[in-house]
Amino acid sequence: xxxxxxxxxxxxxxxxxxxxxxxxxxxxxxxxxxxxxxxxxxxxxxxxxxxxxxxxxxxxxxxxxxxxxxxxxxxxxxxxxxxxxxxxxxxxxxxxxxxxxxxxxxxxxxxxxxxxxxxxxxxxxxxxxxxxxxxxxxxxxxxxxxxxxxxxxxxxxxxxxxxxxxxxxxxxxxxxxxxxxxxxxxxxxxxxxxxxxxxxxxxxxxxxxxxxxxxxxxxxxxxxxxxxxxxxxxxxxxxxxxxxxxxxxxxxxxxxxxxxxxxxxxxxxxxxxxxxxxxxxxxxxxxxxxxxxxxxxxxxxxxxxxxxxxxxx
Amino acid sequence: xxxxxxxxxxxxxxxxxxxxxxxxxxxxxxxxxxxxxxxxxxxxxxxxxxxxxxxxxxxxxxxxxxxxxxxxxxxxxxxxxxxxxxxxxxxxxxxxxxxxxxxxxxxxxxxxxxxxxxxxxxxxxxxxxxxxxxxxxxxxxxxxxxxxxxxxxxxxxxxxxxxxxxxxxxxxxxxxxxxxxxxxxxxxxxxxxxxxxxxxxxxxxxxxxxxxxxxxxxxxxxxxxxxxxxxxxxxxxxxxxxxxxxxxxxxxxxxxxxxxxxxx
Numbered sequence: 001x002x003x004x005x006x007x008x009x010x011x012x013x014x015x016x017x018x019x020x021x022x023x024x025x026x027x028x029x030x031x032x033x034x035x036x037x038x039x040x041x042x043x044x045x046x047x048x049x050x051x052x053x054x055x056x057x058x059x060x061x062x063x064x065x066x067x068x069x070x071x072x073x074x075x076x077x078x079x080x081x082x083x084x085x086x087x088x089x090x091x092x093x094x095x096x097x098x099x100x101x102x103x104x105x106x107x108x109x110x111x112x113x114x115x116x117x118x119x120x121x122x123x124x125x126x127x128x129x130x131x132x133x134x135x136x137x138x139x140x141x142x143x144x145x146x147x148x149x150x151x152x153x154x155x156x157x158x159x160x161x162x163x164x165x166x167x168x169x170x171x172x173x174x175x176x177x178x179x180x181x182x183x184x185x186x187x188x189x190x191x192x193x194x195x196x197x198x199x200x201x202x203x204x205x206x207x208x209x210x211x212x213x214x215x216x217x218x219x220x221x222x223x224x225x226x227x228x229x230x231x232x233x234x235x236x237x238x239x240x241x242x243x244x245x246x247x248x249x250x251x252x253x254x255x256x257x258x259x260x261x262x263x264x265x266x267x268x269x270x271x272x273x274x275x276x277x278x279x280x281x282x283x284x285x286x287x288x289x290x291x292x293x294x295x296x297x298x299x300x301x302x303x304x305x306x307x308x309x310x311x312x313x
Numbered sequence: 314x315x316x317x318x319x320x321x322x323x324x325x326x327x328x329x330x331x332x333x334x335x336x337x338x339x340x341x342x343x344x345x346x347x348x349x350x351x352x353x354x355x356x357x358x359x360x361x362x363x364x365x366x367x368x369x370x371x372x373x374x375x376x377x378x379x380x381x382x383x384x385x386x387x388x389x390x391x392x393x394x395x396x397x398x399x400x401x402x403x404x405x406x407x408x409x410x411x412x413x414x415x416x417x418x419x420x421x422x423x424x425x426x427x428x429x430x431x432x433x434x435x436x437x438x439x440x441x442x443x444x445x446x447x448x449x450x451x452x453x454x455x456x457x458x459x460x461x462x463x464x465x466x467x468x469x470x471x472x473x474x475x476x477x478x479x480x481x482x483x484x485x486x487x488x489x490x491x492x493x494x495x496x497x498x499x500x501x502x503x504x505x506x507x508x509x510x511x512x513x514x515x516x517x518x519x520x521x522x523x524x525x526x527x528x529x530x531x532x533x534x535x536x537x538x539x540x541x542x543x544x545x546x547x548x549x550x551x552x553x554x555x556x557x558x559x560x561x562x563x564x565x566x567x568x569x570x571x572x573x574x575x576x577x
């Protein structure tokens with residue numbers, strides 16, 4: 001089929017039981033709340049809507065665009081679903097998508113499905129909607145699109161970060177390899193995700209502005225989401241460079257595995273080794289590098305948002 | 314596209330096909346759980362797990378190697394576990410030098426890697442067999458019986474039912490893009506990567522609106538036919554004596570595998 005698996009679906013056997021069960025518990029709590037919230041807000045009408053939306057996300061993941069050297073960018077959709085449908089409905093939609101991918105296509109395991117849903121559905125909804133909610137009341141379209149793009153980029157990176165941490169805690173991969181590899185790949189995948197999310201939102205704003213009215217968005221999730229989104233995003237921004245830049249003991253492996261690091265990831269061309277040269281190789285330096293990276297993407301997204309708005313207007 | 318393009322069900326008349334879907338779901342999850350619980354390097358227990366799987370395969374009448382032939386889907390993810398081979402704990406086995414970088418595989422790391430590989434490989438096969446011998450609506454019904462909230466199972470049922478409709482929609486969009494994107498020989502079609510991503514984004518937005526409006530029409534049509542918030546099925550799904558028997562024998566077999574894994 002045309003179905004292409006995204007590299008974030010963990011199969012069974014890669015996470016140990018404790019990690020799997022902890023994330024199942026977190027997922028069940030979040031999904032339980034989401035069910036009661038959407039029941040109140042939409043009633044029985046929600047079910048067909050969310051079912052079709054889940055099928056939409058599933059089908060939209062087939063939309064690819066050639067990038068370079070035979071690889072192509074793909075669309076994950078978690079942030080877009082949360083922004084347009086609201087965070088709770090977004091969580092339910094992504095839960096259904098991940099469940100069917102795991103159950104029907106063995107793309108992601110059953111015992112680890114809790115972790116997969118958490119990484120790709122809940123985390124992306126918190127970041128995607130939380131950050132967008134800051135500007136949802138603003139009249140500035142460019143700003144809204146830019147923030148949505150950053151949110152989509154960050155949600156992809158946060159999902160990769162958490163996946164890598166889970167693999168590491170489970171003793172499946174060493175942190176020195178899995179972290180830079182995962183983050184490196186998803187920093188790039190996230191850019192594709194951001195552009196697609198921004199373009200899709202711009203299109204929706206143009207043709208059905210009623211779906212994204214400020215009051216409607218505010219109805220779907222309160223200001224509490226802003227705090228949650230900002231905190232989770234900050235953790236992701238601060239932790240990513242730290243986790244991937246600091247070898248953290250285990251010198252022998254870290255050195256020996258330089259080979260694999262090179263083999264699995266090629267990025268970090270803008271900020272060599274994810275540090276700022278004049279600050280030296282300290283934790284401060286990597287954190288600053290992370291913030292600079294985030295600002296660069298924010299700037300890019302402002303430009304992108306502006307261009308898209310002009311073209312559509 | 315054909316409605317069953319996404320179906321993973323293989324029709325056959327077999328004891329496994331006739332088994333109550335609840336039993337199949339519970340045993341599959343128990344089997345995956347059992348794999349996760351086995352300690353690293355419990356080769357005998359992993360072997361027994363494989364035999365369990367082969368027996369299930371032959372009971373499905375789809376062929377003993379049915380799941381084996383389809384089990385390579387999880388292979389790409391194996392790359393992530395390769396680093397476990399070089400875990401610093403354990404005795405170094407060798408030192409390979411490749412272009413100035415030396416790799417030191419250790420015995421403990423190798424055992425860990427092999428165990429992860431086997432666990433994943435067995436678990437993926439169990440999942441493949443489950444959807445091959447159970448029709449998806451029955452599977453959803455089983456989850457409902459197992460106390461998964463009806464809202465969630467109904468969303469999944471809708472996702473499954475309309476997936477091929479929306480896939481058709483995506484394929485039409487892709488075909489339209491292809492036919493617009495003519496290229497001179499030797500020249501690339503389309504503009505920059507950014508431009509291409511933007512086109513994909515517009516297609517996603519287009520898809521979103523079409524799906525959103527379609528869900529409105531579907532809801533109204535269902536309402537007109539008496540939809541009251543839940544899906545109904547004509548299949549009763551009653552647990553018979555045979556179902557209980559298979560369930561208890563399978564659980565006992567898995568407990569035995571655990572025992573072997575612990576003492577081995």
